[in-house]
Amino acid sequence: MVHFSNSLTKLLAELQKLPGVGEKTALRLAFHLLKSPENANALAESLQDVTSRVRFCSVCFGITEEDPCWLCTAERDDSAICVVEEPQDLLAVERTRAFRGRYHVLQGALSPLNGITPSQLRIAELIKRLEGGGVREVVLATNFTVEGEATALYLARLIKPLGIRVTRLAHGIPLGSDLEYVDAATVQRALEGRSEV
């Protein structure tokens, strides 16, 4: 049997905790890092640096080094809040440059089967922000998964009574798609949401 040194076995186990990294990829990454110890050390320092500096913004719960984060302090439209599940979803929206309001990161989605209930998400904090006044629209940009849809529905019911407009990202055909390869449910939603040319 192949016998790895203890420290290498440990590294392989840690690498395999990363998303999309299995046994083979972990070996490939480990050997790459062993070949360039300076890269391995730089990565290690960088990891420690990030975990010690990066925290959650106390306003939007996105990730930041300064609290509140740059998105919460920048000159932006205070009347709209875009609600997303995770910090990376915030990036996906922000990259479009089509939204100039504020953000709120739920840090997850409702999933009773996995024990994720409203109290584990940043929902109370969102409602508190909305009750502060000034917000006219909440854009629900949770994922289009069962959990994300359920979370959007839950939030809509909670927010509408506050007299705030609640919107959801449009369903439709992704840009550049070949219609024949798009699933029927998406085409159906695209038909329902069709617009005048």
Add this chain to the structure above:
Amino acid sequence: MVHFSNSLTKLLAELQKLPGVGEKTALRLAFHLLKSPENANALAESLQDVTSRVRFCSVCFGITEEDPCWLCTAERDDSAICVVEEPQDLLAVERTRAFRGRYHVLQGALSPLNGITPSQLRIAELIKRLEGGGVREVVLATNFTVEGEATALYLARLIKPLGIRVTRLAHGIPLGSDLEYVDAATVQRALEGRSEV
């Protein structure tokens, strides 16, 4: 524009130095690690641990924590040495359990275009081991790439005059292959190397 904190930008840059990790994967890994700082710190410690403990075996130039490595000290057949390019290639051979001899890791392959000449590989060390006597066969298990083949040819010319048998891994059809999808050159080599049933 999306604005990352300095420490996160640094981490993304370090992650992108890993093989097969681009911008998107780096983001995915970084956000995963941000969500579980204990994993990030364990990975960082593990990296530092490995780079400080793991070194090259002074006999076979594989990676090890103790010098000489367990493969060089184990009860094995001293009369055969399997020559590979990298430590991970050694694992590929060792996993088969079909070779019970010793190993020698060249730490690369000849590649004049990339400036890799014989003096940058552990070839002098291999010859010294062979001159020590007792070795009857050298199995060349360098990769079947242009560089690997050139290295095998170079080594064969160097070793044969020492009166040592030099062999190379067989070419042929990989197990489980559909013949129609195997490239012609491989089928040709398999035909040339055909054996009695």
